[in-house]
Amino acid sequence: MAFSVNTNAGAMAALQSLNATNRTMETTQSRITTGLNVASTKDDSAKYTVAQTLRGDLGKLNAVTSSLNNAKSVTDVAIAGAEQISDLVNQMKSKALEASDAGLDQESRKAISNDLLALKKQINTVIEGSSFNGTNLLKGTPGTPAGTDADGDPVAAVPGTGGKVSALQSISDGSTLTVNNQGLSTAAAEAFGAAGTDTLITNLQGDDVEGDPDAGTPVAAKGSFAADELLGKLDTFFEEVKTSLSDLGAGSRQIEGQLSFNSNLSDVVTTGIGNLVDADLAKESANLQALQVQQQLGVQALSIANQSPQTLLSLFR
Template identity: 40%
Template sequence: MALNSVNTNVGAMVALQNLNSTNNELNTVQSRINTGKKVASAKDNGAVWAIAQSQRGTSQSLNAVKDSIMRGQSTIDVAVAAGESVSDLLVSMKEKALAASDASLDSTSRAALNEDFKALRDQIGKAVSNADFNGSNMIKASGTTIYALANADGSSKITVAAQSLALGGSNVTVAAAGTIGTVTTATAMIATVTTSIANVGSALAKLGTGAKALDSHLSFVGKLQDALDAGVGNLVDADLAKESAKLQALQTKQQLGVQALSIANQSSSSLLGLFR
């Protein structure tokens, strides 16, 4: 190839190639600064983008897990509140039954105590039937057992069993028609109510344990989600301090490239001096 040619300017070609390469690098750095990501799309790094997208999916799915756990917590909270009311009512009923077991009471006083007892008994039924949250009631007869989501693919669940506190059930053994109208029924009712108080306490303890398990897992899920998000950031986020320094270097390199191309383009015009 001729060393001095106006048809082929090798120096200009090399300078242009270098300038184009610098401009491409500069576009990449500017894109990272604009998006804050070194891997913003699959074309930047397909393997890393796919891994990051998978982890984003897991992290987003954990939002549904947190919602499920919080619904379960709310349902249990309502059940526990109603259960505590039931326990308080049973304590009052025991007092009435004990008072009515006194054989020296006149009929008027016994009847008044019996009416109070029945009112308390009926209030238990109302408390149990109204302990609903989002259509779920854990303390009615055949109540709703909680199955809260525990992981992102739904393969694991946290179970909190229903605890029936309905009248005449396995825990509250006081019958829906139970009374203390006589000394005999009042005396028998003392033992029945005492047993019911113990059973309700045990049922509430089970609900409380279930609530604590949900609370603990909710905390874990929150930490897991944070760890996943941090992991995705490690994969795709750009180091803006580094990119800023690189931007400065590339801008300087771009200016030098433009000057180099200008010098190379001037080389052919210098050949005109040979013909003067």
Template identity: 40%
Template sequence: MTTSVNTNPGAMVALQNLNKTNMELSEIQTRINTGLEVAGAKDDGGIYAIAQRMRSQVSGYSAVQQSLDRGMATVDVALAAGEAISDLLIEMKEKALAASDASLDTASRSALNEDYKALRDQISTIVSNAEFNGVNLINNSTNGFVALANQDGSNTITVADENLSLSGSIVTITSTSSFSTATAASTIAGQLETSLDNVNQALARLGTKSKALEIHDSFVTKLSDALEKGIGNLVDADLAKESARLQAVQTKQQLGIQALGIANAAPQSILSFFRS
């Protein structure tokens, strides 16, 4: 091999190997810092594309969960209000039945009527306040609540509105309903019985939808978790393995620096040829 001060092949090779080691060390340090084996498209274009698509799905399911949570809260508010109305109707029926007793004196019937009207008015108060996030499912102000069911929005779960307002199709008694005679009280008691059955059926429908939302929310949570795990399997770095590689590459780097130093010192041996 030619000995020259102009060209040092040994130093070139040593520098190439050192640069390669430094690149490998930089890659390992990036994996340790980010925790990712595939942090960008240049690391592995195919895996990165798959992971990004899965991340998009996870993001979509996060929106679905938020929609389902709002739906469950809205329905729970409606259920709480409906149950309170059902209890009020039971009390109102008790008052009307008591007032339907023909042997009851006028003063007692009037007192029962006042209690009845107070309970009646409470229904309107409950209905008007049974709202969550601007949605009221029991006052006939909406067509229902539509919750997202999948990550691209192509499927939904609809909760129908249940109108529990007075004078509606479910609660048939009017907002001015009252009684002054035993006959009127008996008629109202019959209306209350029908209204109570209707309300309980509406509560059953709302309860079924609430359960459906809860079940789907649990499913979406599990699905999102499975996708997160899948993404991790694709792109996460094995930190134990990278730690072991880091020590090995750092050793190679030190050896490479020493090898480069030896190669750079080689041309100095030419001086020995010119010593007398």
């Protein structure tokens, strides 16, 4: 090999090797810092684009989960209210049955009537308070679905006047999960009168009078007869409360099932993204150790190669 001070081939080769080692070390350090084997489309376009699509799906799943959690909260509040109403109606039924005793004195009936008024007020308070984030599934009119009448003629759906809750159910077809308004405020008003209208209960305090709603001037039932009438209305209301509890329970179980599925699906998608782009840190750590040794050797080799032209000076002594 010719000796030249103009061209140092050994130094150039050592420099190229050192540069290659430095580039590989930068890549390894980036993987260790980010924890990603594919952090950019420059690393691997195919894996990066697939991972980005999955990240988009994961974001959609998070939105669906948030929607379901809101629906679950609304439904759980309604269930708590309906269960409380069920207990209160049972107490009212017991009081009304007690007041239906024809041998009961007026003072006792008055005390029972006051208890019933307090229970009625409590039920109305529960209905009003069973709201979450502005949505109340107990207050309002439930509405009716489309169907046919007794003659087989189609009947259009009648929308309810109260709130209902809908939640996203899937990221693919935009389907929703709906829990309808139960209309217990309307049913309660039919059972024992709207708030401020206590005649059905206060009629228990009078002397026994058998009502006649079909008379020219309708006669209201009073005393034990009023208690019997109220008891019948309470039985009807209690059946509606039971139906509401069943509907709300079914809706809650459906929401919880969808939440569980979404949680599992999110875990699977997250794992899939990791399999595509996550770095093996144990492997990268081992590579970094080897590259650091290579870098030090490369610096030494370049230093030796840079010193080789100095041997030419000995030829001129």
